Structures are given as C-alpha cells and as structure tokens.
Amino acid sequence: MPRSPSAEVGATSATQRPAAGGRSGIGRLVPRLPILGDLRLDRRFGWVIPVFIVLVAAIVGYNARATSQERGSALVVNIAARQRALVERHTKDVLLVVDGFQADPEGSGTALHQEANALLDGGTVIAPQGNDSFVKIPAARDWKIRRKLEQNRRLIDELTSTGDRLLKGGRRDPQYTAKVTRLRVLTAQLSSVSNDAVGEITKHTEASLSRLVRIEIALGLLGALAALAMGLLLRRAGAEQAAQFRSLVNNSSDLITVLAPDGTIAYQSPSVERMLGRRSDDLVGTALTDLVHPDDQHQVTVSLTKLVEAPGATANFACRLQHEDGSWRHVESICTNLADDPRVHGLVLNIRDVTEQAALRQSIGDLLHNLARRSQGLVDRQLELIDELERDEVDPDRLDELFRMDHLATRMRRNVENLIVLSGVEQRRRWSESVPLRDVVEAAVAEVEEYSRVQVGGIHDLTLSGQAASDVAHLVAELVENATSFSSPTTRVEVSGGPAGNGYVLEIEDHGIGMSDAELAEANNRLAAPLAADIAVSRMMGFHVVGRLAARHGIRVQLRHCWFGGVAALVLLPPALLGSAGERPAMAPPVPAGVMASPEPLLLAETTESGWQQRAHLPPPRHAAPAPSRGGDTDAAAEAGDPVE
Amino acid sequence: MSGGGTDEGGRSWSRHYRRPYTVTGGRTRPAHDDLELETLVQTVTGIDEQLAGLGREQRSIAALCREVVSIAEISARLELLLGVTRVIVGDMALQGVVLLHRPQAAVADADIPPVELLERVLHGLKNIS
Numbered sequence: 001m002p003r004s005p006s007a008e009v010g011a012t013s014a015t016q017r018p019a020a021g022g023r024s025g026i027g028r029l030v031p032r033l034p035i036l037g038d039l040r041l042d043r044r045f046g047w048v049i050p051v052f053i054v055l056v057a058a059i060v061g062y063n064a065r066a067t068s069q070e071r072g073s074a075l076v077v078n079i080a081a082r083q084r085a086l087v088e089r090h091t092k093d094v095l096l097v098v099d100g101f102q103a104d105p106e107g108s109g110t111a112l113h114q115e116a117n118a119l120l121d122g123g124t125v126i127a128p129q130g131n132d133s134f135v136k137i138p139a140a141r142d143w144k145i146r147r148k149l150e151q152n153r154r155l156i157d158e159l160t161s162t163g164d165r166l167l168k169g170g171r172r173d174p175q176y177t178a179k180v181t182r183l184r185v186l187t188a189q190l191s192s193v194s195n196d197a198v199g200e201i202t203k204h205t206e207a208s209l210s211r212l213v214r215i216e217i218a219l220g221l222l223g224a225l226a227a228l229a230m231g232l233l234l235r236r237a238g239a240e241q242a243a244q245f246r247s248l249v250n251n252s253s254d255l256i257t258v259l260a261p262d263g264t265i266a267y268q269s270p271s272v273e274r275m276l277g278r279r280s281d282d283l284v285g286t287a288l289t290d291l292v293h294p295d296d297q298h299q300v301t302v303s304l305t306k307l308v309e310a311p312g313a314t315a316n317f318a319c320r321l322q323h324e325d326g327s328w329r330h331v332e333s334i335c336t337n338l339a340d341d342p343r344v345h346g347l348v349l350n351i352r353d354v355t356e357q358a359a360l361r362q363s364i365g366d367l368l369h370n371l372a373r374r375s376q377g378l379v380d381r382q383l384e385l386i387d388e389l390e391r392d393e394v395d396p397d398r399l400d401e402l403f404r405m406d407h408l409a410t411r412m413r414r415n416v417e418n419l420i421v422l423s424g425v426e427q428r429r430r431w432s433e434s435v436p437l438r439d440v441v442e443a444a445v446a447e448v449e450e451y452s453r454v455q456v457g458g459i460h461d462l463t464l465s466g467q468a469a470s471d472v473a474h475l476v477a478e479l480v481e482n483a484t485s486f487s488s489p490t491t492r493v494e495v496s497g498g499p500a501g502n503g504y505v506l507e508i509e510d511h512g513i514g515m516s517d518a519e520l521a522e523a524n525n526r527l528a529a530p531l532a533a534d535i536a537v538s539r540m541m542g543f544h545v546v547g548r549l550a551a552r553h554g555i556r557v558q559l560r561h562c563w564f565g566g567v568a569a570l571v572l573l574p575p576a577l578l579g580s581a582g583e584r585p586a587m588a589p590p591v592p593a594g595v596m597a598s599p600e601p602l603l604l605a606e607t608t609e610s611g612w613q614q615r616a617h618l619p620p621p622r623h624a625a626p627a628p629s630r631g632g633d634t635d636a637a638a639e640a641g642d643p644v645e
Numbered sequence: 646m647s648g649g650g651t652d653e654g655g656r657s658w659s660r661h662y663r664r665p666y667t668v669t670g671g672r673t674r675p676a677h678d679d680l681e682l683e684t685l686v687q688t689v690t691g692i693d694e695q696l697a698g699l700g701r702e703q704r705s706i707a708a709l710c711r712e713v714v715s716i717a718e719i720s721a722r723l724e725l726l727l728g729v730t731r732v733i734v735g736d737m738a739l740q741g742v743v744l745l746h747r748p749q750a751a752v753a754d755a756d757i758p759p760v761e762l763l764e765r766v767l768h769g770l771k772n773i774s
C-alpha cells in the first residue's frame with residue numbers, strides 16, 4: 001500500500017478528487033502496518049493500486065457472468081433435443097388416435113408449443129432431467145439461433161394444425177393420405193430444423209467459450225503483469241530506502257555498532273574506517289572491549305552489563321578507543337538495548353568521536369589550572385601575612401578586622417582550590433603525615449561563609465591520610481556551605497561523625513526547608529556521576545567539586561531527608577583513608593570540639609546503620625583523662641617551645 | 646596544632662588550615678575586662694566533670710592551668726593567638742572554670758620590687774644577650 005509522503009497535505013489539497021480522499025484515509029492507517037510502512041511507494045505510483053484492484057474485480061466479475069451464461073446454453077441444447085422426441089411422439093399420437101387407439105396428442109402439442117416459445121423468448125419449462133421440476137431458460141439472443149427457432153416454432157404450429165385437421169377429418173377424409181404424408185414431412189423437417197438450431201447453439205456456445213478462454217488468459221496475464229509491476233515498484237522503493245539508509249550509515253561520522261548480548265560486535269558501520277582506521281568486516285565477531293582503553297574498560301563493562309539487563313533502556317558512556325595506528329580516540333556513546341527487537345537482537349551503540357572536544361577541554365582545564373595555581377600561591381602568601389599580623393595584635397577591634405580578612409582569604413583559597421579540582425588536573429595539596437579527622441572537619445568549617453552557625457561535635461579520634469586531607473576538607477566545606485545557604489540564618493548546621501560498617505561516616509545536617517524528592521535525586525545523581533570538566537556547570541560547582549573529590553578517593557556521598565525536616569549529607573570515608581590516632585581509635589569516644597563552647601546533644605538521623613548503633617556502646621568520654629594524654633595536645637605541648645612560633 | 650606534617654611548600658597543616666577566627670566564633674572582645682598579658686590563670690580544682698562539655702581549646706587551657714600560668718604563656722604554649730586566648734580565658738572565667746590572679750595587686754602591695762631582684766634580672770638579661 002503506498003503512503004504519500006505527507007498524507008495530511010494530500011487530504012487537504014483543494015484539487016484532490018473525492019476518490020483520493022479515501023486513499024489518504026487509508027494512508028493514515030498505513031503507518032500502523034510495520035512492513036508496509038517501511039516500504040513507501042513513490043507518490044507518482046499511487047495510481048497503480050486502484051488500477052490493480054479494478055483489474056482483479058473485472059476478471060472476477062466477467063468470469064462469474066460468462067459461467068452463468070454458458071450454463072443456460074447447455075440447458076437450451078438439452079431442451080431442444082427433447083423437443084425432437086416430443087415431435088415424434090405427437091405425430092405418433094395423432095396417427096394412433098386417427099386409427100382409433102387411445103393417445104394424447106393434445107398434451108404433447110401443448111408441451112411442444114410451450115417449449116418452442118420458451119426457447120425463443122425465454123421462460124419456464126419442465127426440467128430435462130424429468131423429475132417434474134422446472135427450470136428457467138433465457139431468451140435466445142443470437143440472430144441465427146433466433147431464425148432457426150422461429151422456423152422451428154412455425155413448423156410446430158403447422159404440425160399441430162395439420163394434426164388437428166387430420167384428427168377432425170379421420171380416415172374418411174379424402175385428403176387423409178396427403179395429410180399424413182404432410183405430417184411426416186413436417187416431423188422430418190422439424191427434426192432437421194431442431195438439429196440445426198442445436199448446432200447453431202452449440203457453435204455459438206463454443207465460440208463464446210473460446211472467447212471467454214482468450215479473454216481470461218488475457219486478463220490473467222494482465223493481472224500477473226500488474227502484480228509483477230507492483231512487486232518491482234515495491235522492491236525499488238525498498239531498495240531506494242535501503243540505499244538511503246546505507247548512505248546515511250556509511251557517510252555519517254558517527255559509528256553505528258550492534259553488539260550481541262555476549263559483547264561481541266555483530267554489525268559495524270563502515271564509518272569505522274574513517275574514525276579508527278579499521279575495516280568493519282575485521283571488527284565483526286571481536287569484542288568491543290578489546291578496543292577500549294584499559295583504564296576505561298571497567299566502566300564500559302559496567303555500563304554495558306547494566307544495560308543488558310534492561311531491555312529498551314538507554315545508557316551513555318565515554319571512553320577511549322584505539323585507532324589502528326595505536327593512538328586513542330575519545331568517544332562518547334549512546335547505547336540502546338534492542339535485544340527484544342527480533343530484527344536487531346542486541347545493543348545498538350551510536351559512537352561519536354569527541355577527541356577534539358576532549359583536547360579543547362584539556363586545554364581549558366590546563367588554563368584553569370594554571371590560573372588557579374597562581375591565585376593559590378598568592379592567597380597562601382596573603383594568609384601567611386594575615387597570620388603574622390594576627391599574632392601580635394591585642395586590640396580587639398583591629399583583630400576583628402584581621403579575622404574578617406582572614407576569613408575572606410580562607411574562602412578565596414577554597415574557591416581557588418575548587419577551580420583546580422574542576423580543571424581536572426590531578427595535582428593537589430598533599431601532606432606528609434596524616435591529619436586528625438577533627439582538624440580536617442574544623443578546617444572545612446573555617447572555609448565556610450557562615451562558619452559561626454556550624455556546630456561540630458562527636459568526631460572520633462581518627463586520622464585521615466595526608467593525601468586526602470585537603471580534599472576531604474574541601475568536600476566537607478562544600479556540603480556545609482550548601483547546608484548553611486539552604487537553611488535559615490537562625491538555625492544551626494551540625495557536623496558529627498560515627499563509625500559505620502566499613503569506614504567512618506560524617507554527617508552534615510541542616511534544619512532548612514529541605515529538598516523535594518526530585519531535587520534530592522538529581523543532586524545525588526550529580527554527586528554519584530560528576531560530569532567531565534564543564535565550565536558551564538559553575539552554577540552547580542559545589543556538587544561537582546564534591547562528586548569529583550569523592551570519586552578521587554572512593555568516598556561515598558549521599559543526601560537524604562531528615563525526619564525533622566532539612567537535609568542530611570552523609571559522607572562515608574573508606575577505611576583506606578583512615579588511620580588511628582590512638583591504640584583503639586575507631587572506638588574512641590567522640591570528643592566534642594570546635595566552635596561552640598557548649599555543644600547541644602546531637603540529633604542523629606534516624607538511620608539504623610549498624611555503625612550508628614554502635615555509638616551507643618562506645619565507652620563514655622574520658623573525663624578523668626588529662627587532656628595532654630590525647631595525641632593532639634601532646635603535640636601542642638611539644639610545639640609550645642618551638643622557636644618558629 | 647598537630648598532624649599533617651608539611652605540604653609541598655613546607656607549610657604545616659595547622660598554620661595552613663587552622664584559622665584562629667573559628668576558635669572563638671569570630672569574637673575578639675573578651676567577656677572579662679581584666680585580662681592582661683601577665684594575668685595569671687589557674688584552673689579551679691575538682692571540676693573535671695565540667696571539662697567534658699568544653700571545647701578543645703578550653704580543655705587544653707584547663708589542663709595547662711592546673712598550675713598558675715600567665716595568659717601570655719598560655720598563648721605561647723598552646724600556639725593560640727593572644728587575642729583568642731583572652732577571649733577563651735574570659736569565657737572560662739565567667740563559667741567559673743578558671744580563677745584569675747592579678748599580679749598588679751601584688752606589685753601594689755610591695756610598692757617597688759627589691760633592688761636586689763632587679764639587679765639579678767638585669768644580670769640575667771645581660772647573660773642572655
């Protein structure tokens with residue numbers, strides 16, 4: 001079924017004939033039929049279908065009509081043959097009655113008249129099968145047949161009238177012999193005429209039969225030709241479409257790859273030659289992961305494995321693929337699981353070469369990094385200068401001003417170091433020794449604008465690897481900043497911690513209005529999968545920084561609702577980053593420390609993680625223990641005599 | 646205060662990340678008026694239970710001041726800014742955790758220090774330089 005390229009336009013066209021309106025109506029239905037929808041005939045061949053339908057209808061109609069006619073002809077032949085017998089019987093009956101025997105010449109005469117009339121003009125006669133049923137025969141139409149039948153009827157009239165006269169006159173009639181002779185002659189004549197008529201009818205039937213056969217052969221041929229033509233047209237339309245599709249696939253700069261469920265390449269578009277310098281035929285049957293950079297293989301495998309389990313789903317990933325010459329091309333891929341589609345039965349990957357974008361991104365990242373590094377140096381020196389000034393300052397007002405400067409510079413340093421993180425360059429401040437976790441949290445708080453609203457409490461005596469200390473401080477700072485900016489300035493933000501299963505959890509809680517489920521989900525997604533460096537995301541810089549830093553150190557960050565409103569950010573620090581400050585540090589009592597002189601009891605989230613519950617069994621805070629016994633203060637005491645300070 | 650060692654530029658963690666304004670929540674004015682450099686501080690005995698509720702610096706000061714120590718010495722030994730130390734000690738004095746002794750009063754009683762003492766100090770200073 002053809003489908004005009006735009007059925008709607010066709011239907012609304014003013015010059016459209018009414019008959020065409022119906023076709024466009026069908027056209028609207030066509031897209032629902034998948035196969036026909038795929039093979040659209042060109043618009044100019046739209047007339048083929050109606051012609052084909054008319055042709056088939058004509059063949060069927062003519063056949064039916066011709067067959068019914070020929071059935072009538074056979075009947076007529078039968079009845080004409082019976083007529084000859086009736087004529088013989090009538091003659092015999094007349095002679096028998098004249099000779100004084102019992103017979104019924106009148107009955108046979110009436111039957112003769114009836115049949116003669118019926119043969120000529122059509123009518124109902126007793127069926128030739130002789131089972132007392134009646135059949136209807138059509139009037140004779142051919143003029144030759146009619147002439148013979150008229151002659152036949154005239155002779156029958158004469159025969160019956162001669163018979164009647166013979167019956168009236170009897171044997172004593174002087175013309176008896178002549179009349180009998182006449183009767184016999186008429187009988188013979190009738191037989192001959194009737195034979196002629198039957199012959200004519202048979203001849204005519206044969207002629208029309210052979211004509212019918214010829215016409216049917218012609219019509220059959222025509223139908224076959226029409227079917228052939230339509231097949232060719234459809235094939236051509238299909239071929240054109242296939243060529244169009246092939247050309248799209250071949251000339252597209254993107255790769256189209258179909259992966260079998262086991263990860264091998266089932267189809268590879270030829271454009272791979274342009275992108276990776278490889279022939280598509282060589283790739284079919286090999287595993288896609290063979291081409292992927294070793295560093296990206298895990299991530300690609302994870303994405304594909306996840307996708308295989310979800311028919312109909314779509315996933316994205318970015319990775320590097322190896323060019324034939326050994327270089328790596330950065331690509332982005334959108335893949336769709338079409339395992340349920342019997343025509344595909346696999347994963348369809350659309351792979352785009354983004355090497356140039358990657359290079360551009362790299363150079364922007366480098367630029368960002370260089371600028372940020374310079375600023376970082378300047379801010380560090382500024383902070384050192386402020387330190388010097390603060391040390392000797394005793395005037396409260398001047399110290400207050402210095403504190404403001406100090407705070408601003410600290411926040412500036414955080415911003416600058418965030419830029420370094422976003423630049424994507426793997427270079428960061430590392431410390432030669434591990435740092436107490438509490439100090440890291442306090443450093444984070446110091447970097448936040450509204451630090452005075454933040455209450456730190458219940459951080460255990462743990463240390464954090466010097467490699468990660470600065471990053472964790474920035475990560476926590478971003479979460480605390482987020483908490484303070486999305487809660488009322490009169491409320492507090494609480495930072496606490498507790499051992500959790502396989503690590504340590506820092507919890508940052510605010511008492512703000514909270515986030516909707518959708519916002520929370522989006523924020524968590526962003527945290528879980530930070531995009532590649534994208535300067536445009538600076539609006540959401542905080543979450544990106546957190547996501548990046550978390551990914552760098554295997555830290556898990558999750559936002560969740562608090563039962564009392566607001567949002568809690570949970571930061572799970574993996575054991576690899578943690579060290580012990582004392583003999584049994586993980587279980588050491590949380591020591592309240594920080595900004596507020598008298599912290600309020602902590603409201604922990606309603607979490608039921610085992611780690612949190614363990615808090616209940618922790619030994620009570622070591623009130624009696626003299627403070628210098630704690631690692632931090634011992635150092636402080638030791639450093640007291642340090643000439644540097 | 647502790648830990649961290651140094652970074653690539655040789656800075657210590659505490660110099661770098663421990664900002665003094667966080668210790669007092671940004672306050673610079675002591676809650677107590679009579680806090681001079683030489684004011685002596687002593688922790689009230691038998692209040693260990695109360696220490697648990699205090700911040701880290703407060704506890705350090707309380708531990709240090711089991712013996713009488715001057716504010717200047719607290720500042721130096723705990724690596725706290727003088728201004729910050731004064732604020733914290735002022736808070737602690739108000740809470741009754743520490744007692745303040747004012748050496749000025751002693752000086753006033755004695756009128757002037759003995760000449761012998763001053764000479765010994767001078768002698769000592771000469772020996773240092």
